[in-house]
Amino acid sequence: MTTISMHAASVPAFARMLGNMLNWLEAAKAHAEAKKFSTDVYLTLRLAPDMLPFTKQIQIASDAAKGCVARLAGQENPSYPDNEASLDELAERIRKTRDFVLSIPAAAFDGSETREITIPRRSGDPLKFEGLAYLQHFALPNFYFHATTTYALLRHAGVPLGKSDYLGA
Amino acid sequence: MTTISMHAASVPAFARMLGNMLNWLEAAKAHAEAKKFSTDVYLTLRLAPDMLPFTKQIQIASDAAKGCVARLAGQENPSYPDNEASLDELAERIRKTRDFVLSIPAAAFDGSETREITIPRRSGDPLKFEGLAYLQHFALPNFYFHATTTYALLRHAGVPLGKSDYLGA
Numbered sequence: 001m002t003t004i005s006m007h008a009a010s011v012p013a014f015a016r017m018l019g020n021m022l023n024w025l026e027a028a029k030a031h032a033e034a035k036k037f038s039t040d041v042y043l044t045l046r047l048a049p050d051m052l053p054f055t056k057q058i059q060i061a062s063d064a065a066k067g068c069v070a071r072l073a074g075q076e077n078p079s080y081p082d083n084e085a086s087l088d089e090l091a092e093r094i095r096k097t098r099d100f101v102l103s104i105p106a107a108a109f110d111g112s113e114t115r116e117i118t119i120p121r122r123s124g125d126p127l128k129f130e131g132l133a134y135l136q137h138f139a140l141p142n143f144y145f146h147a148t149t150t151y152a153l154l155r156h157a158g159v160p161l162g163k164s165d166y167l168g169a
Numbered sequence: 170m171t172t173i174s175m176h177a178a179s180v181p182a183f184a185r186m187l188g189n190m191l192n193w194l195e196a197a198k199a200h201a202e203a204k205k206f207s208t209d210v211y212l213t214l215r216l217a218p219d220m221l222p223f224t225k226q227i228q229i230a231s232d233a234a235k236g237c238v239a240r241l242a243g244q245e246n247p248s249y250p251d252n253e254a255s256l257d258e259l260a261e262r263i264r265k266t267r268d269f270v271l272s273i274p275a276a277a278f279d280g281s282e283t284r285e286i287t288i289p290r291r292s293g294d295p296l297k298f299e300g301l302a303y304l305q306h307f308a309l310p311n312f313y314f315h316a317t318t319t320y321a322l323l324r325h326a327g328v329p330l331g332k333s334d335y336l337g338a
Contacts, residue, residue, distance in 0.1 A: 003172035004282050004301055013305045048324045113173050132173055136182045138336060144313035145335055152321055155217045166314055
């Protein structure tokens, strides 16, 4: 049976979508300029009153990507202070996350499909997974959840984006 | 270098999330009963006027899952007529999709990471990918896009769901 590496199953997916997200923020900026509103308007948008706002969606997408890569590769997970207060600072957060994700050598992922991964939770016992289940049932769906919600908030705000912007070139 | 199979990188992700989606539809049904509105109300909800409605989000998530598995495994992609007209019929579509995804033997995915995958488009040349890039940059993000949008529409409609319902148990 031929197979793929855990690095190949994770890093390119995160890196590609983070790059797409940067393009959405560019489009959001151009839209705000054309319509003459402040890009700060985006930061607090929510899809429902009890869903997290735009800024948080991007911060959590970043955390999902860097946390997954760090945990699978057994590297330190860099801590970012979640203090972004503008669209430009959110773009910088995404760029920094992508740089980190791409910085980890593929060899560090060796054996990570069975590595025990522990995720602390605010309440209750930590979640425990084997590496592959963690990537597949937690990290990737969670990352895409927050990427898609970011995209949906921009679409809701009228930013001219389409599925090809979501998926990237 | 230890590795994972293309089957392991695809089928469990689709099957798990399709199961989660069935649970969301159950919650949507209970919410409509409690609030005394018809479940048909959900079917036409949209996040933006130029985004596709709820019914279509589920149909496309189904197409993304079954199409990916069929193409990677070199099996016939079953054609579903997109005629679901109720929440129950959408649940049946999801169930049927999950059954199909789980029905393909793991061995059929052998070598699919480099298999040439061709996706027809409504206009322009078909998209061509190698199997792994197709799974990673097209099929999975597209599937999660439509799953997340389905979830977001239900949240927008007040259905009591949270991230643990999105990710599943």
